Amino acid sequence: MTGSRIVALGHYQPSRVVTNDELAELVDTNDAWIRDRVGIVTRRIADTETVSDMAAAAAEKALANAGLTADDIDLVVVATCTAIDRSPNVACRVAARLGIVAPGAYDINTACSGFSYALGTVDHAVRAGAARNAIVIGAEKLSDVTNWTDRSTCIIFGDGAGAAVVSATGDNEPSGIGPVVWGSAPERGDAVRIEGWRPYIEQEGQSVFRWATTALAPLALQACERAGVDPGDIAAFVPHQANARIIDGIAKRLGMPNAIVAKDIVESGNTSAASVPLALSKLVERREIPSGAPVLLFGFGGGLTYAGQVIRCP
Known part of the structure; x- marks a missing residue:
C-alpha cells in the first residue's frame, strides 16, 4: 500500500460581492449586527453559474497548479449538498468539462464536512491502488436554497468552490494525508x-x-x-x-x-x-x-x- 498527498490546490468564487449593507435592504439587519453575530463582512453570490461550473473552474486551476493534464487523472470526487440535478452527477460533468477520460466519478453529500469526507475516501482509494491521481472538489451554490427574506439564514451563506489534486506518494516518501x-x-x-x-x-x-x-x-x-x-x-x-x-x-x-x-x-x-x-x-x-x-x-x-x-x- 502506498500513501497519498495533496500536490496542488485551486479555488473559484463568483464575481458578484454582496455586502452586509445590501442585505440590510432586504431584511431587518445591519452591518454591525452581522459582524458581531457571525463575523461575515461580504459573501460571493453566483448568478448564472451552476455548482458544476464552479467545481470545474476550481478543478481546472488546481490541475494547472499541479502541472498535470486531464490524461493524468483517474478519479474525480465532488462534495456538495446543493446540486440540483440528480444525474449526471457533478463529478461526471466536471470530468466532461475538463476532458478527463473514463475516471471513477462520484459525488458525496455530508454537507459542510463533505470535503474532508471526500478527501478521506480518495486517500483510501489511492492507498488501495484504485487510483493514482485524483481531483477532490468542494462546491456549493447555497444561494439556490437560501430564503432571502429570512434574516437568520440569508446573512450567512455564499457560493464558491475549492479543489485539490491528490496523488500517490513515492515508495520512500511519507504520506501527506493523515488518517481521517x-x-x-x-x-x-x-x-x-x-x-x-x-x-x-x-x-x-x-x-x-x-x-x-x-x-x-x-x-x-x-x-x-x-x-x-x-x-x-x-x-x-x-x-x-x-x-x-x-x-x-x-x-x-x-x-x-x-x-x-x-x-x-x-x-x-x-x-x-x-x-x-x-x-x-x-x-x-x-x-x-x-x-x-x-x-x-x-x-x-x-x-x-x-x-x-x-x-x-x-
Whole structure:
C-alpha cells in the first residue's frame, strides 16, 4: 500500500460581492449586527453559474497548479449538498468539462464536512491502488436554497468552490494525508436541513453552536493523534467556515499556539463543503503556510456530521 498527498490546490468564487449593507435592504439587519453575530463582512453570490461550473473552474486551476493534464487523472470526487440535478452527477460533468477520460466519478453529500469526507475516501482509494491521481472538489451554490427574506439564514451563506489534486506518494516518501477521523450525530440531524423538492436551508443555530463549540475540539485533536503530529506543531488550522465565533471557540480549545487559523468566513461567508478547500487554497496562494508544514483540516455541519485529517501543505 502506498500513501497519498495533496500536490496542488485551486479555488473559484463568483464575481458578484454582496455586502452586509445590501442585505440590510432586504431584511431587518445591519452591518454591525452581522459582524458581531457571525463575523461575515461580504459573501460571493453566483448568478448564472451552476455548482458544476464552479467545481470545474476550481478543478481546472488546481490541475494547472499541479502541472498535470486531464490524461493524468483517474478519479474525480465532488462534495456538495446543493446540486440540483440528480444525474449526471457533478463529478461526471466536471470530468466532461475538463476532458478527463473514463475516471471513477462520484459525488458525496455530508454537507459542510463533505470535503474532508471526500478527501478521506480518495486517500483510501489511492492507498488501495484504485487510483493514482485524483481531483477532490468542494462546491456549493447555497444561494439556490437560501430564503432571502429570512434574516437568520440569508446573512450567512455564499457560493464558491475549492479543489485539490491528490496523488500517490513515492515508495520512500511519507504520506501527506493523515488518517481521517469521521463520524456523525444523526439523532441531531434536524439541526440543519435542506428538505423537500423546492427547499430552503434551515438550521437551529444555537443547537449547532453548542455542539460545535463543545464536542468537536476533542475530535479534531484525535486527527492530530492519528497522524502522529503534536498539536503544538500544527502550522495552520482550517476548519469549516461556519461562523467566526464557532471557529474561535474550537481554536481556543485546541491548544495550537503556532497555528494560523483560517478566517475566510469574513470575506466569503459560509460555503458549506467548499469552505475548507476554498480557505486552504487562499492560504497556500498567499504563501502563508510553508510547503510541507502540517495543517489540520476539520469540517462539520449538516447531518450532523464531522470529519478531519492532518495534511502536509503542498
